[in-house]
Amino acid sequence: MTHIFAHRGSAGTHPENTMISFMEAARVEADGIELDVQLSRDGVVVVIHDETVNRTTDGTGWVGQMTYRQLRKLNANYKFKKYGFCPIPSLQEVLEWAKNTSLLINIELKNNLIPYERLEEKVIELVERYDLASRVIFSSFNHESMATCHQLAPHIETALLYMEKLHRPWSYAHTLQALALHPYHPTVNRSFVEAAHAHHLLVRPFTINKEELMKTMFQYEVDGIFTDFPEKAQNVREKTLRSL
Known part of the structure:
Protein backbone atom coordinates (compact mmCIF):
# COMPACT_ATOMS: atom_id res chain seq x y z
CA MET A 1 0.00 0.00 0.00
CA THR A 2 1.15 3.54 -0.78
CA HIS A 3 2.26 5.39 2.35
CA ILE A 4 0.98 8.92 2.91
CA PHE A 5 3.61 11.31 4.24
CA ALA A 6 2.38 14.62 5.63
CA HIS A 7 4.65 17.14 3.87
CA ARG A 8 6.09 19.52 6.47
CA GLY A 9 3.27 18.13 8.59
CA SER A 10 -0.25 18.87 7.46
CA ALA A 11 1.07 22.00 5.74
CA GLY A 12 -2.11 22.66 3.76
CA THR A 13 -4.14 23.17 6.93
CA HIS A 14 -1.57 24.06 9.64
CA PRO A 15 1.68 26.07 9.89
CA GLU A 16 4.36 24.05 8.12
CA ASN A 17 7.16 22.36 10.07
CA THR A 18 5.62 23.07 13.47
CA MET A 19 4.58 20.70 16.23
CA ILE A 20 0.91 21.52 15.68
CA SER A 21 1.28 20.51 12.03
CA PHE A 22 2.95 17.20 12.90
CA MET A 23 0.33 16.49 15.56
CA GLU A 24 -2.41 17.08 13.00
CA ALA A 25 -0.73 14.53 10.71
CA ALA A 26 -0.84 12.00 13.55
CA ARG A 27 -4.46 12.87 14.31
CA VAL A 28 -5.59 12.14 10.75
CA GLU A 29 -3.54 8.91 10.80
CA ALA A 30 -1.01 9.73 8.12
CA ASP A 31 1.59 6.99 7.74
CA GLY A 32 4.47 9.41 8.12
CA ILE A 33 5.67 12.98 8.37
CA GLU A 34 8.24 14.85 6.31
CA LEU A 35 10.31 17.67 7.78
CA ASP A 36 13.31 19.82 6.87
CA VAL A 37 16.41 20.38 9.01
CA GLN A 38 19.13 22.99 9.18
CA LEU A 39 21.60 24.19 11.82
CA SER A 40 21.31 27.27 14.01
CA ARG A 41 24.41 29.40 14.56
CA ASP A 42 25.10 27.54 17.82
CA GLY A 43 24.78 24.11 16.22
CA VAL A 44 21.22 23.07 17.13
CA VAL A 45 19.35 21.01 14.50
CA VAL A 46 16.19 23.03 13.80
CA VAL A 47 13.14 22.20 11.72
CA ILE A 48 12.51 24.79 9.01
CA HIS A 49 12.38 24.64 5.21
CA ASP A 50 13.82 27.90 3.88
CA GLU A 51 17.38 29.05 4.49
CA THR A 52 15.91 32.30 5.81
CA VAL A 53 13.10 32.79 8.32
CA ASN A 54 11.43 35.48 6.17
CA ARG A 55 8.61 33.48 4.56
CA THR A 56 7.38 31.31 7.42
CA THR A 57 7.94 33.49 10.50
CA ASP A 58 7.48 37.05 11.72
CA GLY A 59 11.26 37.57 11.60
CA THR A 60 13.93 38.14 8.96
CA GLY A 61 17.40 36.74 8.50
CA TRP A 62 19.36 33.59 7.78
CA VAL A 63 18.66 30.50 9.88
CA GLY A 64 22.37 29.70 10.15
CA GLN A 65 23.19 33.17 11.46
CA MET A 66 20.72 33.03 14.36
CA THR A 67 21.08 31.18 17.64
CA TYR A 68 18.52 28.58 18.68
CA ARG A 69 17.29 30.97 21.36
CA GLN A 70 16.74 33.71 18.77
CA LEU A 71 14.95 31.31 16.43
CA ARG A 72 12.64 30.10 19.22
CA LYS A 73 11.37 33.65 19.77
CA LEU A 74 9.98 33.80 16.23
CA ASN A 75 6.37 32.92 15.44
CA ALA A 76 6.25 30.32 12.68
CA ASN A 77 2.47 30.34 12.28
CA TYR A 78 3.00 31.70 8.75
CA LYS A 79 -0.41 32.15 7.08
CA PHE A 80 -2.39 30.32 9.79
CA LYS A 81 -2.68 33.10 12.33
CA LYS A 82 -5.61 31.44 14.11
CA TYR A 83 -3.23 28.93 15.71
CA GLY A 84 -1.46 31.58 17.77
CA PHE A 85 2.22 31.33 18.64
CA CYS A 86 4.02 28.43 16.95
CA PRO A 87 7.77 28.25 17.65
CA ILE A 88 10.32 26.71 15.29
CA PRO A 89 10.89 23.22 16.71
CA SER A 90 14.23 21.52 17.19
CA LEU A 91 14.65 18.08 15.67
CA GLN A 92 15.10 16.76 19.19
CA GLU A 93 11.65 18.08 20.16
CA VAL A 94 10.02 16.40 17.14
CA LEU A 95 11.74 13.06 17.70
CA GLU A 96 10.94 13.13 21.43
CA TRP A 97 7.26 13.40 20.46
CA ALA A 98 7.40 11.06 17.44
CA LYS A 99 8.95 8.17 19.37
CA ILE A 107 14.10 13.98 7.44
CA GLU A 108 15.17 16.19 4.56
CA LEU A 109 18.63 17.68 5.05
CA LYS A 110 18.54 21.23 3.68
CA ASN A 111 22.23 21.53 2.91
CA ASN A 112 22.20 21.88 -0.85
CA LEU A 113 22.58 25.70 -0.68
CA ILE A 114 24.46 26.07 2.62
CA PRO A 115 26.89 23.27 3.54
CA TYR A 116 26.11 23.11 7.26
CA GLU A 117 29.12 21.56 8.97
CA ARG A 118 28.44 18.19 10.61
CA LEU A 119 24.69 18.35 9.93
CA GLU A 120 24.69 14.65 8.99
CA GLU A 121 26.47 13.60 12.20
CA LYS A 122 24.18 15.66 14.41
CA VAL A 123 21.00 14.35 12.78
CA ILE A 124 22.17 10.73 12.96
CA GLU A 125 23.12 11.14 16.61
CA LEU A 126 19.60 12.35 17.46
CA VAL A 127 17.92 9.55 15.48
CA GLU A 128 20.05 6.98 17.31
CA ARG A 129 19.41 8.61 20.68
CA TYR A 130 15.67 8.07 20.26
CA ASP A 131 16.11 4.60 18.73
CA LEU A 132 14.25 5.61 15.57
CA ALA A 133 16.63 4.35 12.87
CA SER A 134 14.12 1.77 11.61
CA ARG A 135 11.43 4.44 11.09
CA VAL A 136 13.58 7.19 9.57
CA ILE A 137 14.37 8.04 5.95
CA PHE A 138 17.02 10.61 5.10
CA SER A 139 16.52 12.59 1.89
CA SER A 140 18.18 15.57 0.22
CA PHE A 141 18.79 17.34 -3.07
CA ASN A 142 22.42 17.21 -1.91
CA HIS A 143 23.30 13.68 -3.01
CA GLU A 144 26.82 13.96 -1.62
CA SER A 145 25.19 14.40 1.78
CA MET A 146 23.17 11.22 1.25
CA ALA A 147 26.37 9.33 0.46
CA THR A 148 27.84 10.69 3.71
CA CYS A 149 24.75 9.61 5.67
CA HIS A 150 25.02 6.12 4.23
CA GLN A 151 28.70 5.89 5.14
CA LEU A 152 28.01 7.03 8.70
CA ALA A 153 24.79 5.02 9.23
CA PRO A 154 24.32 2.35 6.54
CA HIS A 155 21.34 0.93 8.45
CA ILE A 156 19.27 4.11 7.88
CA GLU A 157 17.50 4.45 4.54
CA THR A 158 18.61 7.23 2.19
CA ALA A 159 16.57 8.70 -0.67
CA LEU A 160 17.53 10.99 -3.55
CA LEU A 161 15.41 14.07 -4.17
CA TYR A 162 15.45 15.51 -7.68
CA MET A 163 13.45 17.80 -9.97
CA GLU A 164 14.43 16.89 -13.55
CA LYS A 165 13.94 13.65 -15.42
CA LEU A 166 17.05 11.49 -15.02
CA HIS A 167 18.41 8.82 -17.36
CA ARG A 168 18.36 5.46 -15.57
CA PRO A 169 18.11 6.96 -12.07
CA TRP A 170 18.22 3.45 -10.58
CA SER A 171 21.81 3.00 -11.79
CA TYR A 172 22.77 6.33 -10.23
CA ALA A 173 20.94 5.51 -6.98
CA HIS A 174 22.73 2.17 -6.71
CA THR A 175 26.14 3.88 -6.99
CA LEU A 176 25.18 5.96 -3.92
CA GLN A 177 23.61 2.94 -2.21
CA ALA A 178 20.33 4.83 -1.86
CA LEU A 179 17.19 2.75 -1.42
CA ALA A 180 14.62 5.23 -2.73
CA LEU A 181 13.93 7.86 -5.38
CA HIS A 182 11.95 10.96 -4.39
CA PRO A 183 11.21 12.60 -7.77
CA TYR A 184 9.19 15.67 -8.65
CA HIS A 185 5.83 14.21 -9.70
CA PRO A 186 5.77 15.37 -13.39
CA THR A 187 8.72 13.03 -14.04
CA VAL A 188 6.74 9.99 -12.83
CA ASN A 189 4.67 7.64 -14.97
CA ARG A 190 3.67 4.00 -14.65
CA SER A 191 6.60 2.62 -16.65
CA PHE A 192 9.05 4.61 -14.52
CA VAL A 193 7.57 3.18 -11.32
CA GLU A 194 7.69 -0.36 -12.72
CA ALA A 195 11.32 0.06 -13.81
CA ALA A 196 12.36 1.48 -10.43
CA HIS A 197 10.64 -1.40 -8.64
CA ALA A 198 12.33 -3.89 -10.96
CA HIS A 199 15.63 -2.38 -9.79
CA HIS A 200 14.56 -2.75 -6.14
CA LEU A 201 14.08 0.96 -5.50
CA LEU A 202 11.21 2.63 -3.68
CA VAL A 203 9.44 5.56 -5.36
CA ARG A 204 7.89 8.42 -3.40
CA PRO A 205 6.94 11.47 -5.55
CA PHE A 206 6.38 15.01 -4.24
CA THR A 207 4.25 17.11 -3.71
CA ILE A 208 0.87 15.50 -4.45
CA ASN A 209 -1.98 17.82 -3.48
CA LYS A 210 -4.65 17.48 -6.19
CA GLU A 211 -7.17 14.67 -5.83
CA GLU A 212 -6.82 13.44 -9.43
CA LEU A 213 -3.02 13.29 -9.09
CA MET A 214 -3.32 11.42 -5.79
CA LYS A 215 -5.57 8.89 -7.49
CA THR A 216 -3.09 8.47 -10.36
CA MET A 217 -0.17 7.89 -8.00
CA PHE A 218 -2.14 5.33 -5.99
CA GLN A 219 -2.99 3.54 -9.24
CA TYR A 220 0.72 3.53 -10.19
CA GLU A 221 1.34 1.84 -6.82
CA VAL A 222 4.11 4.21 -5.81
CA ASP A 223 5.54 3.42 -2.38
CA GLY A 224 4.66 6.76 -0.87
CA ILE A 225 3.48 10.27 -1.65
CA PHE A 226 4.29 13.56 0.04
CA THR A 227 1.22 15.76 0.44
CA ASP A 228 0.20 18.93 2.26
CA PHE A 229 -3.26 17.40 2.74
CA PRO A 230 -2.85 14.01 4.45
CA GLU A 231 -6.49 13.73 5.50
CA LYS A 232 -7.70 14.28 1.93
CA ALA A 233 -5.11 11.78 0.69
CA GLN A 234 -6.38 9.16 3.15
CA ASN A 235 -9.90 9.51 1.74
CA VAL A 236 -8.69 9.35 -1.87
CA ARG A 237 -6.52 6.29 -1.14
CA GLU A 238 -9.48 4.51 0.43
CA LYS A 239 -11.73 5.26 -2.57
CA THR A 240 -9.02 4.30 -5.07
CA LEU A 241 -8.28 0.98 -3.37
CA ARG A 242 -11.98 0.13 -3.35
CA SER A 243 -12.20 0.79 -7.10
CA LEU A 244 -9.17 -1.34 -8.07
Missing part, protein backbone atom coordinates in the same frame (compact mmCIF):
# COMPACT_ATOMS: atom_id res chain seq x y z
CA ASN A 100 5.55 7.68 21.05
CA THR A 101 3.76 7.40 17.69
CA SER A 102 4.04 4.83 14.88
CA LEU A 103 4.85 7.48 12.27
CA LEU A 104 7.55 7.07 9.65
CA ILE A 105 9.80 10.13 9.65
CA ASN A 106 11.34 11.55 6.48
Whole structure:
Protein backbone atom coordinates (compact mmCIF):
# COMPACT_ATOMS: atom_id res chain seq x y z
CA MET A 1 0.00 0.00 0.00
CA THR A 2 1.15 3.54 -0.78
CA HIS A 3 2.26 5.39 2.35
CA ILE A 4 0.98 8.92 2.91
CA PHE A 5 3.61 11.31 4.24
CA ALA A 6 2.38 14.62 5.63
CA HIS A 7 4.65 17.14 3.87
CA ARG A 8 6.09 19.52 6.47
CA GLY A 9 3.27 18.13 8.59
CA SER A 10 -0.25 18.87 7.46
CA ALA A 11 1.07 22.00 5.74
CA GLY A 12 -2.11 22.66 3.76
CA THR A 13 -4.14 23.17 6.93
CA HIS A 14 -1.57 24.06 9.64
CA PRO A 15 1.68 26.07 9.89
CA GLU A 16 4.36 24.05 8.12
CA ASN A 17 7.16 22.36 10.07
CA THR A 18 5.62 23.07 13.47
CA MET A 19 4.58 20.70 16.23
CA ILE A 20 0.91 21.52 15.68
CA SER A 21 1.28 20.51 12.03
CA PHE A 22 2.95 17.20 12.90
CA MET A 23 0.33 16.49 15.56
CA GLU A 24 -2.41 17.08 13.00
CA ALA A 25 -0.73 14.53 10.71
CA ALA A 26 -0.84 12.00 13.55
CA ARG A 27 -4.46 12.87 14.31
CA VAL A 28 -5.59 12.14 10.75
CA GLU A 29 -3.54 8.91 10.80
CA ALA A 30 -1.01 9.73 8.12
CA ASP A 31 1.59 6.99 7.74
CA GLY A 32 4.47 9.41 8.12
CA ILE A 33 5.67 12.98 8.37
CA GLU A 34 8.24 14.85 6.31
CA LEU A 35 10.31 17.67 7.78
CA ASP A 36 13.31 19.82 6.87
CA VAL A 37 16.41 20.38 9.01
CA GLN A 38 19.13 22.99 9.18
CA LEU A 39 21.60 24.19 11.82
CA SER A 40 21.31 27.27 14.01
CA ARG A 41 24.41 29.40 14.56
CA ASP A 42 25.10 27.54 17.82
CA GLY A 43 24.78 24.11 16.22
CA VAL A 44 21.22 23.07 17.13
CA VAL A 45 19.35 21.01 14.50
CA VAL A 46 16.19 23.03 13.80
CA VAL A 47 13.14 22.20 11.72
CA ILE A 48 12.51 24.79 9.01
CA HIS A 49 12.38 24.64 5.21
CA ASP A 50 13.82 27.90 3.88
CA GLU A 51 17.38 29.05 4.49
CA THR A 52 15.91 32.30 5.81
CA VAL A 53 13.10 32.79 8.32
CA ASN A 54 11.43 35.48 6.17
CA ARG A 55 8.61 33.48 4.56
CA THR A 56 7.38 31.31 7.42
CA THR A 57 7.94 33.49 10.50
CA ASP A 58 7.48 37.05 11.72
CA GLY A 59 11.26 37.57 11.60
CA THR A 60 13.93 38.14 8.96
CA GLY A 61 17.40 36.74 8.50
CA TRP A 62 19.36 33.59 7.78
CA VAL A 63 18.66 30.50 9.88
CA GLY A 64 22.37 29.70 10.15
CA GLN A 65 23.19 33.17 11.46
CA MET A 66 20.72 33.03 14.36
CA THR A 67 21.08 31.18 17.64
CA TYR A 68 18.52 28.58 18.68
CA ARG A 69 17.29 30.97 21.36
CA GLN A 70 16.74 33.71 18.77
CA LEU A 71 14.95 31.31 16.43
CA ARG A 72 12.64 30.10 19.22
CA LYS A 73 11.37 33.65 19.77
CA LEU A 74 9.98 33.80 16.23
CA ASN A 75 6.37 32.92 15.44
CA ALA A 76 6.25 30.32 12.68
CA ASN A 77 2.47 30.34 12.28
CA TYR A 78 3.00 31.70 8.75
CA LYS A 79 -0.41 32.15 7.08
CA PHE A 80 -2.39 30.32 9.79
CA LYS A 81 -2.68 33.10 12.33
CA LYS A 82 -5.61 31.44 14.11
CA TYR A 83 -3.23 28.93 15.71
CA GLY A 84 -1.46 31.58 17.77
CA PHE A 85 2.22 31.33 18.64
CA CYS A 86 4.02 28.43 16.95
CA PRO A 87 7.77 28.25 17.65
CA ILE A 88 10.32 26.71 15.29
CA PRO A 89 10.89 23.22 16.71
CA SER A 90 14.23 21.52 17.19
CA LEU A 91 14.65 18.08 15.67
CA GLN A 92 15.10 16.76 19.19
CA GLU A 93 11.65 18.08 20.16
CA VAL A 94 10.02 16.40 17.14
CA LEU A 95 11.74 13.06 17.70
CA GLU A 96 10.94 13.13 21.43
CA TRP A 97 7.26 13.40 20.46
CA ALA A 98 7.40 11.06 17.44
CA LYS A 99 8.95 8.17 19.37
CA ASN A 100 5.55 7.68 21.05
CA THR A 101 3.76 7.40 17.69
CA SER A 102 4.04 4.83 14.88
CA LEU A 103 4.85 7.48 12.27
CA LEU A 104 7.55 7.07 9.65
CA ILE A 105 9.80 10.13 9.65
CA ASN A 106 11.34 11.55 6.48
CA ILE A 107 14.10 13.98 7.44
CA GLU A 108 15.17 16.19 4.56
CA LEU A 109 18.63 17.68 5.05
CA LYS A 110 18.54 21.23 3.68
CA ASN A 111 22.23 21.53 2.91
CA ASN A 112 22.20 21.88 -0.85
CA LEU A 113 22.58 25.70 -0.68
CA ILE A 114 24.46 26.07 2.62
CA PRO A 115 26.89 23.27 3.54
CA TYR A 116 26.11 23.11 7.26
CA GLU A 117 29.12 21.56 8.97
CA ARG A 118 28.44 18.19 10.61
CA LEU A 119 24.69 18.35 9.93
CA GLU A 120 24.69 14.65 8.99
CA GLU A 121 26.47 13.60 12.20
CA LYS A 122 24.18 15.66 14.41
CA VAL A 123 21.00 14.35 12.78
CA ILE A 124 22.17 10.73 12.96
CA GLU A 125 23.12 11.14 16.61
CA LEU A 126 19.60 12.35 17.46
CA VAL A 127 17.92 9.55 15.48
CA GLU A 128 20.05 6.98 17.31
CA ARG A 129 19.41 8.61 20.68
CA TYR A 130 15.67 8.07 20.26
CA ASP A 131 16.11 4.60 18.73
CA LEU A 132 14.25 5.61 15.57
CA ALA A 133 16.63 4.35 12.87
CA SER A 134 14.12 1.77 11.61
CA ARG A 135 11.43 4.44 11.09
CA VAL A 136 13.58 7.19 9.57
CA ILE A 137 14.37 8.04 5.95
CA PHE A 138 17.02 10.61 5.10
CA SER A 139 16.52 12.59 1.89
CA SER A 140 18.18 15.57 0.22
CA PHE A 141 18.79 17.34 -3.07
CA ASN A 142 22.42 17.21 -1.91
CA HIS A 143 23.30 13.68 -3.01
CA GLU A 144 26.82 13.96 -1.62
CA SER A 145 25.19 14.40 1.78
CA MET A 146 23.17 11.22 1.25
CA ALA A 147 26.37 9.33 0.46
CA THR A 148 27.84 10.69 3.71
CA CYS A 149 24.75 9.61 5.67
CA HIS A 150 25.02 6.12 4.23
CA GLN A 151 28.70 5.89 5.14
CA LEU A 152 28.01 7.03 8.70
CA ALA A 153 24.79 5.02 9.23
CA PRO A 154 24.32 2.35 6.54
CA HIS A 155 21.34 0.93 8.45
CA ILE A 156 19.27 4.11 7.88
CA GLU A 157 17.50 4.45 4.54
CA THR A 158 18.61 7.23 2.19
CA ALA A 159 16.57 8.70 -0.67
CA LEU A 160 17.53 10.99 -3.55
CA LEU A 161 15.41 14.07 -4.17
CA TYR A 162 15.45 15.51 -7.68
CA MET A 163 13.45 17.80 -9.97
CA GLU A 164 14.43 16.89 -13.55
CA LYS A 165 13.94 13.65 -15.42
CA LEU A 166 17.05 11.49 -15.02
CA HIS A 167 18.41 8.82 -17.36
CA ARG A 168 18.36 5.46 -15.57
CA PRO A 169 18.11 6.96 -12.07
CA TRP A 170 18.22 3.45 -10.58
CA SER A 171 21.81 3.00 -11.79
CA TYR A 172 22.77 6.33 -10.23
CA ALA A 173 20.94 5.51 -6.98
CA HIS A 174 22.73 2.17 -6.71
CA THR A 175 26.14 3.88 -6.99
CA LEU A 176 25.18 5.96 -3.92
CA GLN A 177 23.61 2.94 -2.21
CA ALA A 178 20.33 4.83 -1.86
CA LEU A 179 17.19 2.75 -1.42
CA ALA A 180 14.62 5.23 -2.73
CA LEU A 181 13.93 7.86 -5.38
CA HIS A 182 11.95 10.96 -4.39
CA PRO A 183 11.21 12.60 -7.77
CA TYR A 184 9.19 15.67 -8.65
CA HIS A 185 5.83 14.21 -9.70
CA PRO A 186 5.77 15.37 -13.39
CA THR A 187 8.72 13.03 -14.04
CA VAL A 188 6.74 9.99 -12.83
CA ASN A 189 4.67 7.64 -14.97
CA ARG A 190 3.67 4.00 -14.65
CA SER A 191 6.60 2.62 -16.65
CA PHE A 192 9.05 4.61 -14.52
CA VAL A 193 7.57 3.18 -11.32
CA GLU A 194 7.69 -0.36 -12.72
CA ALA A 195 11.32 0.06 -13.81
CA ALA A 196 12.36 1.48 -10.43
CA HIS A 197 10.64 -1.40 -8.64
CA ALA A 198 12.33 -3.89 -10.96
CA HIS A 199 15.63 -2.38 -9.79
CA HIS A 200 14.56 -2.75 -6.14
CA LEU A 201 14.08 0.96 -5.50
CA LEU A 202 11.21 2.63 -3.68
CA VAL A 203 9.44 5.56 -5.36
CA ARG A 204 7.89 8.42 -3.40
CA PRO A 205 6.94 11.47 -5.55
CA PHE A 206 6.38 15.01 -4.24
CA THR A 207 4.25 17.11 -3.71
CA ILE A 208 0.87 15.50 -4.45
CA ASN A 209 -1.98 17.82 -3.48
CA LYS A 210 -4.65 17.48 -6.19
CA GLU A 211 -7.17 14.67 -5.83
CA GLU A 212 -6.82 13.44 -9.43
CA LEU A 213 -3.02 13.29 -9.09
CA MET A 214 -3.32 11.42 -5.79
CA LYS A 215 -5.57 8.89 -7.49
CA THR A 216 -3.09 8.47 -10.36
CA MET A 217 -0.17 7.89 -8.00
CA PHE A 218 -2.14 5.33 -5.99
CA GLN A 219 -2.99 3.54 -9.24
CA TYR A 220 0.72 3.53 -10.19
CA GLU A 221 1.34 1.84 -6.82
CA VAL A 222 4.11 4.21 -5.81
CA ASP A 223 5.54 3.42 -2.38
CA GLY A 224 4.66 6.76 -0.87
CA ILE A 225 3.48 10.27 -1.65
CA PHE A 226 4.29 13.56 0.04
CA THR A 227 1.22 15.76 0.44
CA ASP A 228 0.20 18.93 2.26
CA PHE A 229 -3.26 17.40 2.74
CA PRO A 230 -2.85 14.01 4.45
CA GLU A 231 -6.49 13.73 5.50
CA LYS A 232 -7.70 14.28 1.93
CA ALA A 233 -5.11 11.78 0.69
CA GLN A 234 -6.38 9.16 3.15
CA ASN A 235 -9.90 9.51 1.74
CA VAL A 236 -8.69 9.35 -1.87
CA ARG A 237 -6.52 6.29 -1.14
CA GLU A 238 -9.48 4.51 0.43
CA LYS A 239 -11.73 5.26 -2.57
CA THR A 240 -9.02 4.30 -5.07
CA LEU A 241 -8.28 0.98 -3.37
CA ARG A 242 -11.98 0.13 -3.35
CA SER A 243 -12.20 0.79 -7.10
CA LEU A 244 -9.17 -1.34 -8.07
